[in-house]
Amino acid sequence: MLPFEKVEYQERVRKVKTSMEEQGIEVLLITDPANMNYVSGYDAMSYYVPQCIILATDLEEPVCIVRLQDLYCATETTWMSEENVIAYPDKYLWEPKVLHVMDFIGDFLKEKGLHTKKTGLEFDAYYFTAHWYKRLERSLPDAEFIDTTSLVNWVRGQKSVKELEYMQIAARIVEKTMYNAIEKINVGVRESHVAAGVYSDLVEGTGVYGGEYPALAPVMPAGERTAGAHFSWTTEGKYQDDQLVYMELSGSYKRYHAPLTRTIFIGEPPVKVKDTAKIVIEGLNTALAAVKPGVTCEEVEKAWQTTINKYGLEKESRMGYTVGIGYPPVWMENSAFFKPGDKTVLKPNMTFHMMPGMWLDGYGVAITETIRVTDNGCETITRFPRELFVK
Incomplete structure (x- = not known):
């Protein structure tokens, strides 16, 4: 059972998207686990591997990307439809200098036609590394990356x-x-x-x-x-x-x-x-x-x-x-x-x-x-x- 009604999560997403639009952000990658939880409900001790929630002005629902091993955790704790919970296999973790989860995320954004958008990244989040950023740059050379470290944090300020x-x-x-x-x-x-x-x-x-x-x-x-x-x-x-x-x-x-x-x-x-x-x-x-x-x-x-x-x-x-x-x-x-x-x-x-x-x-x-x-x-x-x- 979700801790909040679906309508409350949807209102949170609306507020985050409003803030994105005010800052000219078209795609937002959320990697801070607290911010992931806030917009999606996702709750698991999986934050030691790459994972994210993607919000985009062109997507109705958020997309949750997690490790395949954590797919059940995501389907059990998030409110989005099943097709918007996507798992990557462990091969993206085995040799991170060769194949990385950010490559998987980059391919997803290309598939959705979001690879050239102004994209917000939580540069200073605890679980976003310099290596992740470099891999995203390589995977999405036509994207414009913007620092949105505290965008969701500010939306969280006033509690329901x-x-x-x-x-x-x-x-x-x-x-x-x-x-x-x-x-x-x-x-x-x-x-x-x-x-x-x-x-x-x-x-x-x-x-x-x-x-x-x-x-x-x-x-x-x-x-x-x-x-x-x-x-x-x-x-x-x-x-x-x-x-x-x-x-x-x-x-x-x-x-x-x-x-x-x-x-x-x-x-x-x-x-x-x-x-x-x-x-x-x-x-x-x-x-x-x-x-x-x-x-x-x-x-x-x-x-x-x-x-x-x-x-x-x-x-x-x-x-x-x-x-x-x-x-x-x-x-x-x-x-x-x-x-x-x-x-x-x-x-x-x-x-x-x-x-x-x-x-x-x-x-x-x-x-x-x-x-x-x-x-x-x-x-x-x-x-x-x-x-x-x-x-």
Whole structure:
């Protein structure tokens, strides 16, 4: 059963085609698995081999091209007619310098008379390589290639009622997971034991709804490793007294994510940790209050930055990003960001992970929320006590 009605997918395709027309794009090759999922429903762990969705102004439906081994995955998860789900044999993978999947795609476009069109490619997508591009150039010498890396990402920005429902379920999953993880953290407990519980809870889900693997592995450093933004657990490490821990986790439901981060101290927190946590929370609350339709992303970031600047702190990195569908390596949508210079205007039902983490000399504090822009402000999709947890 598809996670959305066919009419919702068709409306998504219409919006993407409108954006294509505005940019003069006649053919679009979508290789980002999150964008493939958005327009077609395709959902399988096959993104390690070449695959794509093709949209064209001259084609009524999208075309899904996948490995023959994944044909059943595609027919089961996409909404298009059977003739628009096309499989290539494994010989296109055996000697990629001799015969490549992009040759297969090029031949398909020639067959459809689309080989001389202005063609959009996701140049900077995680799963589109320089070799693929070179093969396409060779296969389609008369095509004009245009960089459309974030074209679909921007269309994904405003979520539908059903998408928001799935993000709410993901939020309930991560809240349960975070609560249980904090309960397990204690002196002498292995970090890997807590990590195992995190994975169990993320997959088990809420009891009513099961969960899926997240697009990013749990971030959960301890001690001085909290000064790094993206450490996982250590294989042999055990939690110690007077130790700082933070966890950035996300539930995943129908590939929709709701990230949440909280910071924990085992023992009596030092003054600098307590003070930093207070500043982060104050800045987060100020930024949340600044969010509403018509405000720009940079204005939200400025509200946060101005708050922490009062206390002599400064955050160089962005403090939030759009979030929704996610496949490894990230759950981030790669469109709008809460950062200086981003003049994206907020609209209702845009969703963000507001990420005001501070990574300082020898320690880090992060307390985050997934939020939805409402008609007159914002609401947090994740709901968890916003504090420094002390064990």
